[in-house]
Amino acid sequence: MRGTMTKTGKWLLIAAISATGILTGAGNGLPRAEARLTDPISSRSFSDTQSHWAKKEIEEAVRAGWVQGFPDATFRPEQPVSKEQFMALLERVLPAYQGHEPEEFTREQYLADVQGRWSEKTYTHLLAAGIIPYGKPDEPLTRVEAARLSLAALGKQSEGEKYRGTASRFFRDISPDNEYQVLMVYPIYKLGVMTGFPDGSFRPEERVSRAQAVVLLKQIKEAIAELYPGQVTEAERQAMTKAVSTFVTAVMDEEKIRRYDDLVKYVEENKWPVTEKFLQEHFSFMKYEVYDFARFPRFDELIYYAKISEGKYRMTVQYYSGELGGSLDRTFYLASEDGKNFRLIGKDE
Structure with a gap:
């Protein structure tokens, strides 16, 4: 699941995350309404992908309903994709989640540039999950920005802390x-x-092309399955x-x-099924006389579930925690013998 240089010299972007199929004409010369009314074009009829390095991935993405082509029977694979x-x-491509309306200050800070645009609802929905692009919505997406958004989509932004202050x-x-680039690129790599x-x-x-974005989506989808294994039932x-x-x-x-x-x-008086290690991992900020803390999630944000061993589970919430914490991923560990009653435990218990 790594990026690779193809025989044609084109780099295959490979990442882990999610998507809604707007690699249509919208934002590239067609009004949003017209793009939605355009009949989907079969990938086999794209005049400019028959010998393209990402032909297979483009065909798969079209079949999956992620993307469409243009009315002139082209896909324009080398055209830059916007944010x-x-x-x-x-x-x-992300798992479904409800989300919630942002506070007024948050809306003004992060959604002002998309107000009234076709992408406003998408931005609002992903903001709850802390998936927030920087800059104007119609600006081309860069590789470092793709790395940052991919980490957030995977609930793995915290991996960047391993490289803070590194000399590598x-x-x-x-x-x-360049701390920003290190914290985004090193962990995704x-x-x-x-x-x-x-x-x-x-x-x-460097700008991300439409073809690279399609390959990236596929890799994100596969990475989610690998990072969050186990058959966790809806119940x-x-x-x-x-x-x-x-x-x-x-x-x-x-x-x-x-x-x-x-x-x-x-916890002791009310006999909560919560261990001391769980408290230490998530509430240690309370040990300090004066403290600030990042908000906990509302639990209607993007959540990943995994069964990591018999009777042990992991739940990662990717969310926007307010101005203090920003975009965060928080992982909780749980134990259960029957899959119905859960104890809250520490990571290594």
């Missing part, structure tokens, strides 16, 4: 001093989602979400506990 187009593609140099054109070029470069500011998912959200809501909103000693006492 809003890629956001729409991501939305289509993975690519000749990314300096360890180590996850096997994106890679560089044969000359040792990553080319972070188990609901029970897991309820177990965590009920406890977090009780502590933070109902009891409004803000001191760690009070939290431990509350």
Whole structure:
């Protein structure tokens, strides 16, 4: 699941994330309404993909309903994909989630540029999951931006912290001093989602083409399956979400506990099925006299579930945590003998 240089010299973008199929005419010369009314064009009829390096992936994406071509029977594979187009593609491949309306300040900060555009609903929906592009929606998507959005879509942004302050140099054109690029590119590379070029470069500011975006979507879809394994039933998912959200809501909103000693006492007195290690992993900020903390999720955001061993589960929530925390992924570990009643445990329990 790595990017690779093809025989034709074109780089296959490979990443992990999600999408809604707006690689249609919309945003590329056709009004949104006209693009929606245009009959889907079979990939076999694209006049400009028959010998293209991504022909197979484009055909698969068309069959899956992710993308369409243009009314002139072309796909225009080398045309740059815009940020809003890629956001729409991501939305289509991600697991379904409800989301919620952002606060007014958040809306003004992140949605002002898409107000009234065809992509406004997509941006609003993905904002709840903390998947937020920077810049104007019609600007071309760059490789470093694709890396950042892919990490968020996979619930793996926290992987970047492993490389904060590193002196390692993975690519000749990314300096360890460029913290932003390091935190975005290094983890997506180590996850096997994106890679560089044969000359040792990553080319972070290079534009992503429509063909590369299609390949990226496929790799994101496959990466999600690999990162979150196990057959977790819908009943188990609901029970897991309820177990965590009920406890977090009780502590933070109902009891409004803000001191760690009070939290431990509350858990013991009420016999909550919660271990000390779980409390340490998620509530250690309460040990400090004065503290700020990133919000917990509302649990209607993007959630990934995995069964990592017999009786042990993992639930990762990707969400926007407010101005203090920004876009976050938070992982909870749970244990259950019957798949119905869950205990909240620490990572290594």
